[in-house]
C-alpha cells in the first residue's frame with residue numbers, strides 16, 4: 050500500500066449538534082461480516098452480506114478514536130456528505146451510515162472486480178487503448194465532481210475499482226471536499242500529489258488534473274514518474290517536475306501528459322477557461338465517443354473473472370482482526386459525527 054500524506058488539522062470545529070443515537074436504518078447485526086477487502090490509514094473495508102435481502106455490500110469501518118487522534122474528523126464528515134451527494138455511473142454509491150460506541154460504518158455497493166491497481170501490477174503496463182479507456186471514464190468522473198465544486202484529491206489506481214463488466218467505480222471519498230474557490234490542506238498520496246499542494250499554495254481542481262496525468266503515466270509505463278524511496282525525495286522530484294518519457298509513449302499521449310503533469314497552472318489542461326473540455330478534446334482522446342463512454346455502451350478491455358455473487362477472489366488478502374463492532378459502552382466522540 051502506498052502511504053498517504055495525512056492532512057494537518059483544519060480550523061473548523063464541529064460542536065455537538067445532534068443526538069449521537071444511531072437512527073433506525075441499519076446496524077451491524079443486519080449483516081454477516083465476511084472478509085476484509087482492503088485496509089487504509091484510518092480503517093478497514095469488509096465484504097458483508099445483508100441478512101435481509103441476501104445481497105453483498107462493502108462496509109467501510111473507521112475507529113472514532115483513531116479519526117480524532119489523526120485529526121480527520123472534518124474529512125470523515127465530508128466523506129459521508131460527499132458520498133451522499135454524488136450520483137454518477139463511475140462513482141461509488143453509498144446506501145447508509147451508522148455508528149456504535151467505537152466505530153463509524155458506511156454501507157456501499159460491493160464492487161467485485163478488484164482494484165485497477167492489482168490489474169495494472171499483474172499486466173505490468175497497459176496498451177495505449179486500454180489506458181485510454183480507463184482514463185476516459187476517470188475524466189468523466191472528475192468532470193462531474195468538479196461541476197459540483199468537489200475536488201477529489203486522492204486519485205490513484207488503488208481507489209479505482211472494476212465492476213463485474215469492467216467499468217470503473219471510484220471509491221474512497223476520504224479527502225473529497227466541496228471547494229467553490231481554493232483550499233490549502235496538504236493531503237493525497239506522495240506519488241500523485243501536485244506541486245502546488247506540496248508548496249502549500251492555494252489550490253483548486255487543478256490538483257485532480259495533475260493526478261489524472263500521473264495515473265495515465267502509471268497506466269502506460271507501470272510506474273509513477275516521481276517515484277522515490279521516501280516521500281521527501283518524491284516531493285523534491287515533484288517540485289522539480291522533470292518527467293522522463295519512455296520511447297514507447299506515443300507522441301499524442303506525451304503531449305497530453307506534458308500538459309497535465311506541468312507545474313505551470315496557466316498551461317495545465319482542465320484548469321483553463323474551457324475546463325474539462327480541453328482534456329476531452331485533446332487528440333489522444335480523439336476517437337473517444339464520450340456519450341458512449343458515459344452510458345457504458347463500449348466494450349470493456351477486461352472483464353473480471355467473477356465466479357459467483359460475493360466472490361472476493363480478486364481482492365488481496367489481509368490479516369483479519371478481532372472485531373468489537375456493535376459495542377455500546379462509553380462513547381466519547383460520537384458527538385463529533387452527527388451525520389452518521
Ligand SMILES: Nc1ncnc2c1ncn2[C@@H]1O[C@H](COP(=O)(O)OP(=O)(O)OP(=O)(O)O)[C@@H](O)[C@H]1O
Pocket residue numbers: 053086087088089090091092093094107109141157158159160161164207208210220221222223
Ligand atoms: N465499495 C467497495 N467495494 C469493494 N472494495 C472496496 C470498496 N470500497 C473500498 N474497497 C477496498 O478497500 C480499500 C480501502 O478503502 P478506502 O480507500 O476507502 O479506505 P481508506 O481507509 O480511506 O484507505 P486509504 O488510506 O488508502 O485512503 C480500497 O482500496 C478497495 O480495495
